[in-house]
Amino acid sequence: xxxxxxxxxxxxxxxxxxxxxxxxxxxxxxxxxxxxxxxxxxxxxxxxxxxxxxxxxxxxxxxxxxxxxxxxxxxxxxxx
Numbered sequence: 743x744x745x746x747x748x749x750x751x752x753x754x755x756x757x758x759x760x761x762x763x764x765x766x767x768x769x770x771x772x773x774x775x776x777x778x779x780x781x782x783x784x785x786x787x788x789x790x791x792x793x794x795x796x797x798x799x800x801x802x803x804x805x806x807x808x809x810x811x812x813x814x815x816x817x818x819x820x821x822x
Contacts, residue, residue: 763796763798
């Protein structure tokens with residue numbers, strides 16, 4: 743079981759972040775690389791979420807979910 747993702751640099755930035763607004767329900771997916779340009783690689787995800795604002799309604803009630811990417815079906819690392 744992988745450990746919890748708390749910083750942008752966890753798992754070498756190889757995960758997906760999904761942000762959802764608490765007011766209007768707008769969802770947006772971002773990569774840690776885009777956020778690291780603004781906040782730095784050592785920034786906590788909780789700090790990033792508290793500073794983000796919804797682009798649709800302007801509220802600061804965002805929540806974040808981090809997910810590790812899954813391998814595609816029928817993936818084989820062996821050469822054909």
